[in-house]
Amino acid sequence: MSESKHIHSAVAKLYNTYPFPPEPLLDEPPPGYNWRWSWIAAYAFCTGRKPAQQDIRILDAGCGTGVGTEYLGHLNPDASVMGIDISEETLEVAQQRCQRSGTTNVEFQQLNVEEAQTLEGQFEMINCVGVLHHLPDPAAGIQALAQKLAPGGIMHIFVYGELGRWEVRLMQNAIALLQQDNPRDYRQGVKIGRKLFETLPENNRIVKREKERWALDNQRDACFADMYLHPQEIDYNINTLFALIEQSGLDFVGFSNPEFWQLERLLGKAPELLEQAQSLPERDQYRLIELLDPEVSHYEFFLAKPPLPQWDWSTDNDFLAAIPERHPCMEGWESQNLFNADYELVSLSQIEFKLLQAIDSNQTQQQSLREILKETGTNLTQARSLHRQKLIILTPTASH
Numbered sequence: 001m002s003e004s005k006h007i008h009s010a011v012a013k014l015y016n017t018y019p020f021p022p023e024p025l026l027d028e029p030p031p032g033y034n035w036r037w038s039w040i041a042a043y044a045f046c047t048g049r050k051p052a053q054q055d056i057r058i059l060d061a062g063c064g065t066g067v068g069t070e071y072l073g074h075l076n077p078d079a080s081v082m083g084i085d086i087s088e089e090t091l092e093v094a095q096q097r098c099q100r101s102g103t104t105n106v107e108f109q110q111l112n113v114e115e116a117q118t119l120e121g122q123f124e125m126i127n128c129v130g131v132l133h134h135l136p137d138p139a140a141g142i143q144a145l146a147q148k149l150a151p152g153g154i155m156h157i158f159v160y161g162e163l164g165r166w167e168v169r170l171m172q173n174a175i176a177l178l179q180q181d182n183p184r185d186y187r188q189g190v191k192i193g194r195k196l197f198e199t200l201p202e203n204n205r206i207v208k209r210e211k212e213r214w215a216l217d218n219q220r221d222a223c224f225a226d227m228y229l230h231p232q233e234i235d236y237n238i239n240t241l242f243a244l245i246e247q248s249g250l251d252f253v254g255f256s257n258p259e260f261w262q263l264e265r266l267l268g269k270a271p272e273l274l275e276q277a278q279s280l281p282e283r284d285q286y287r288l289i290e291l292l293d294p295e296v297s298h299y300e301f302f303l304a305k306p307p308l309p310q311w312d313w314s315t316d317n318d319f320l321a322a323i324p325e326r327h328p329c330m331e332g333w334e335s336q337n338l339f340n341a342d343y344e345l346v347s348l349s350q351i352e353f354k355l356l357q358a359i360d361s362n363q364t365q366q367q368s369l370r371e372i373l374k375e376t377g378t379n380l381t382q383a384r385s386l387h388r389q390k391l392i393i394l395t396p397t398a399s400h
């Protein structure tokens with residue numbers, strides 16, 4: 001067996017033993033949302049505008065037990081969603097999950113990500129979360145996916161970061177040393193790992209990190225095994241991450257957690273230092289951020305296949321001519337206190353609330369923001385505030 005086949009088979013065995021993520025199956029649609037799985041929200045994040053088409057194809061590459069796939073189906077009812085994975089047992093759970101919750105616009109296929117080019121047609125959106133870093137050749141995987149991305153399409157990726165997983169790697173290596181005779185017996189590995197955590201002193205650095213950061217999830221053996229027993233894991237830093245992105249041939253659009261990647265957050269109290277840092281090339285700025293805040297246990301970001309048009313709403317005339325609608329991801333609507341797409345608590349003023357209500361009932365009429373402001377006696381500042389807080393999404397009009 002070739003080295004890469006050997007790795008695929010070890011990875012498939014891990015997930016056949018412990019399908020991941022081990023979230024319970026429900027008889028109803030999944031609760032909440034993640035805007036990165038909403039085509040409208042993700043596209044608006046990447047381009048500034050609502051996408052023109054909703055009946056698109058979405059690929060969930062390395063879909064696991066279908067938690068993300070189910071959300072993709074549910075949040076994008078006009079799309080058709082395809083989930084692929086190499087682990088049979090995992091796909092079985094994914095299928096059951098979607099059947100039980102009545103998610104009908106999804107289908108699954110057992111397929112290696114590196115062979116994605118064998119899928120028919122192209123996809124406007126590809127989601128690949130927690131997968132590329134487990135491939136023997138992540139560049140081959142990302143290239144196979146890039147081939148399947150339609151021009152103007154977007155890809156959401158999540159891969160591990162080495163700085164925030166330093167202690168995890170130590171424990172992985174320690175367990176591997178103690179399990180040399182039978183490295184693919186993942187159940188035995190979980191037992192050894194748990195025993196190590198029980199045995200080490202409480203103030204041990206690896207134990208402290210586990211307690212602070214991971215212990216809650218790791219009560220479940222599937223999570224523990226995914227973290228500490230993985231037969232194949234490549235962790236990235238900003239430099240190696242951008243090397244991978246370059247190999248994909250796609251454009252980097254931005255991190256999907258942009259707040260973390262702001263220099264102001266770390267250097268805001270020293271204007272001169274901040275200015276100097278901001279004069280560095282973009283990639284060096286990111287590197288500086290992770291060097292100064294090495295909590296980075298993963299990177300999540302969007303790539304795109306050009307052409308991906310960008311909309312800039314800084315001109316008031318363009319902004320006012322746009323057709324607004326309520327953001328698809330929020331919780332607590334219809335109330336003045338709600339959670340926005342990033343699950344931040346937002347308290348709307350009476351007048352902002354009135355404006356959002358008017359925008360919400362604008363679906364059929366498709367009035368411009370200018371018309372809605374006039375009718376409701378609200379103003380540009382209030383509309384800008386809703387937009388800034390990710391409560392509305394805009395479609396440019398022909399006059400734009």
Ligand SMILES: C[S@@+](CC[C@H](N)C(=O)[O-])C[C@H]1O[C@@H](n2cnc3c(N)ncnc32)[C@H](O)[C@@H]1O
Pocket residue numbers: 008011012015020021061062063064065066067068084085086087090111112113114128129130131134135226
């Ligand atoms: C950590 S899980 C992530 C699951 C899912 N994407 C999520 O975020 O919930 C990784 C998944 O990738 C799958 N996988 C690993 N290597 C793969 C490959 N070469 N091709 C397809 N799937 C793969 C595994 O079987 C596993 O289900």
